[in-house]
Amino acid sequence: MPIIVDETSRTFTLHTDNTTYQMRVDEPGYLLHLYYGTRSEGTMDYLVTYADRSGLCVCPHDVHDRTYSLDVLPQEFPFDGAGDMRAPLLRVRDAAGVYGCDLRYARHEVRSGKYALPGLPAVYDEGEGDGAETLSVTLADPRLGLEVELLYGVMPYLDVICRAAIVRNAGEAALTIDRLQTACLDFTHGSFDVITFSGRHAMERRVDRHFVDHGSFHVGSRRGMSSGQYNPLMILCDRATTETSGRAWSMSFVWSGGFEAEVERCQYAQTRMQMGLADDRFSYPLAPGEELVAPEVIMSYSAHGLSALSQNLHRCIRTHVVRGTWRDRPRPVLLNSWEACYFDFTGDTLVDLAKKAAELGIEMLVMDDGWFGKRNDDFRALGDWYVNEEKLGGTLAELVDRVNALGLKFGIWVEPEMVSEDSDLYRAHPDWALAIPGKDPVLGRDQLVLDFSRKEVRDNIYEQLCAVFDQANIEYVKWDCNRNIVDLYSATATDQGKVLYDYTRGLYELLERLVQRYPHILFEGCSAGGCRFDAGMLYYTPQIWTSDNTDAVNRLAIQYGTSFGYPASTMGAHVSACPNEINWRTTPISARGTVALAGGGFGYELDLNDLPERACEHVKAQVALHREIEDVVREGRYFRLSGPADEVCAWEFVAEDGSKAVLGTVLLLIEGYGVARYVTPRGLTPGAFYRELTTGNVFAADALMDEGFPLPINAEPYMGRTYRFERL
Structure with missing residues (x-):
């Protein structure tokens, strides 16, 4: 019992x-x-x-x-x-x-x-x-x-x-x-350490470990959301x-x-x-x-x-916690249009991206920001969720049909919790935004926050979104949220101290209505990347965009910290162009692929038509590798073998029955005539033998888990490798 x-x-x-x-x-x-x-x-x-x-x-x-x-x-x-x-x-x-x-x-x-x-x-x-x-x-x-x-x-x-x-x-x-x-x-x-996960936009969930001494240690969020500054996950452990x-x-x-x-x-x-x-x-x-x-x-x-x-x-x-159609299913490999063309696209531009994606084995095209209202920059039109057919050169259904005809699914980006002052919705209902009477509002990304504590506001957004989703074969929705709540005033609240709590409950109510109406749609959570990565959102969105930072080296730290509380199946992880748009670092596409393959929501954030042929071959190989290892990454036991501050950052997924293992490594320290570096797997079946599928080498599991295996010595900077082991 x-x-x-x-x-x-x-x-x-x-x-x-x-x-x-x-x-x-x-x-x-x-x-x-x-x-x-x-x-x-x-x-x-x-x-x-x-x-x-x-x-x-x-x-x-x-x-x-x-x-x-x-x-x-x-x-x-x-x-x-x-x-x-x-x-x-x-x-x-x-x-x-x-x-x-x-x-x-x-x-x-x-x-x-x-x-x-x-x-x-x-x-x-x-x-x-x-x-x-x-x-x-x-x-x-x-x-x-x-x-x-x-x-x-x-x-x-x-x-x-x-x-x-x-x-x-x-x-x-x-x-x-x-x-x-x-x-x-x-x-x-007892004598304890406390582990928490701090950060900021584009560097979320870094691991902090502190000795618990006399006094109080606390973290939290005053931002109206769980935040990228501190994650709502805490671990207490013995000092050793x-x-x-x-x-x-x-x-x-x-x-x-x-x-x-x-x-x-x-x-x-x-x-x-x-x-x-x-x-x-x-x-x-x-x-x-x-x-x-x-x-x-x-x-x-x-x-x-x-x-x-x-x-x-x-x-x-x-x-x-994760529910619905996509809980146990492989997620489609996607190409997001944002870093390929930002706001500057047409329907033909997107179809050209889709054609190249289809050639490389990618399974979905996602149309990001800029498809609705008069949205050609981030100063206007949030809240006006109707298709800009002039920009797309036709209806949404026509565009989606063209992409589907290429063998690709179609997804779309939305930011329903926000409203621009320059929008039809705000002009009609200025009191629907959270703003203090008589005080100039604080803007974030030139937008305000809609008052989701009010049912009529949620109903309006629900109806607008349904009108869009019903137009075409939409199979993925990226749900973004790009600012914090500062001005806390709801025009209908009996007590303003209720508003933040009621806002979050209102968000959940709207999401529940949508996931029930559209069970086939894969919803991905996003808040300026990973600034609302929590178990509450995962109840509605089976995966969350882990961070806007797709630099392979930074992502090692971000995904490492995220892994303490959240499974890889929930992490959106993509390969982007270099130099990276966040920190301008250049890393080889092998490293970018290795890191992104450690997330369940694998995809790309770049203009495929600008890639040289050799890079396109890498993309084909990465997509094929993802299909081979996806089940182990999604469902396997996860091991942190070493961290982003070590010479080699390494991680491992092992099938629950021990039959297969996938191990990823990125070499972070490069030296002339360098020493050999070893990675030691865990979680294999004692007494068994495993074959590494790329080289064909056979290893005894006990020795492998005791001494490990060497990485190549003459390596390129940030060399990334994915190793696959299969029990004999």
Whole structure:
């Protein structure tokens, strides 16, 4: 049984195949956290200690025990108002504006299957066969009429436990929620590092690892989206933890708006890890009978290092977050028109690109920005989602038919959350943009943000997009979002503190309507590249454009960081022209191909008609190689063999049954008469033999995983290679 409840001791134990999570309701009625680690039997309440730690540690009025203080005890859902001075998950005000609550155990329920969150993305189960169960524990404050239902979704074979919370006003007076986070892990002792993923536009998700010392370390986003500055993924690990050994815990937020993730080491050397909604500009009123949902956090634990932890998250997201037609299917190799022609194209220009793409084996043409309204630059026309037939030289259907006749699928770019001041939509509905009355708005890329907290705004965009998608055989949509939310004012909001939360829920509502209406379309998320790469978006878009930066060397770092929490199948990765348009570096097309082949959404961002014949042969070979290795890249276990700061950056995909492996390398340090450099695979079948398919060489798996194999010594700068191994 995944969930075991001991009614006598009021202990709740959650088991996955390899982990155990345990909590207990203590005598005063508070829900204490006991354990999250390697699968174990019995009760771990002996880990909690009690002592008189002076009058500075306050205790609840009805306890009368100076050894008892919530300021020291490990908790499941810490809240503001009971003497715990560490960071809470919940802060609430009553109708008089007074802070403070006192949440104690009220009831619990065990249900078969994994819970769902109406209107929000969440991990899903696949029926009774996968053994998922849900534990619901309700905490209550009778004085306020406040209830908090804690939801735990146990996914046994994934080694994943999901958490969400529903805050309900079951009283007779209004309440206001000023802080709401979802999940907390309290550690009674230990010396830890925290790993987070920072960056910026075009350099997202770089790995940062810090020692957790006394005080609070937190990252988050105030930008109205999960952001490229900090990703909503956090890992806590023992200081000695490596890729292959040591304990590690992760939290991944299934939310695409602002967030905060924090690790705090308190006065008694205890550590609290937590994640949830950002406090910034958040203040959510609840009238009697209303409720507010804290979005889901995916938690996992590994006793065997960071690679195993990542593989847990990869398996969960790939098979239980990503949904729909494209979840388990090969994605088409595509050519995006942006770097080929930017805004300067016609229908004939695109057909010429498609002809060359067809010759090289590419399967889809994507028409990027510039096809709609009066959009010939990025100063105008966002919000006017009608086809510019004069520019295309005909209807959209005629263009798509011409491309389809060449054997290619057709895709299209949109940016539905934004509006230009110079647009018909803005002139008709200026109040539909988020803008503060009487204040000149802050522009980003010369555009404003539409108020997706309003249903009439979403309905208008939905109808416009459907009118376009219904015109022709559209099989791919790139959904872009190119600025942050600065001016926060909705013309219809009763409280502006609701708007950011309601905006993200509105975005999800629109996306859900579209993916249900167009199940055949492959939606790819994009936000100035990878600035909204999170599990929430992956519930609607099976892949996300990993970064606008397609430089092979920079992409090594970007994809390396992304791999800690997200599977390769979700990463859009393309080969672009050189010098690269972001940093002007020149790398060989072999390196660009090797790096891009490590993503599930493989394609090209260049003008194929400008390529020399030798480069075209490389493209043909890369497309053919992608088809051969796509299944292992999409579904295999992923190993980080070395990183972007090493002399060689190497990674590996291994089929779940160990029958095949794909290993990629890029040589980063080139020296005269250089030393031999070796790469050591992992995850192969012990005792087996493997043939490397390019050379025909046969290796014993045990020796290969012990000593590795040498790379060519006389290498070109940034030499990229993809090696394929097949078990004999």
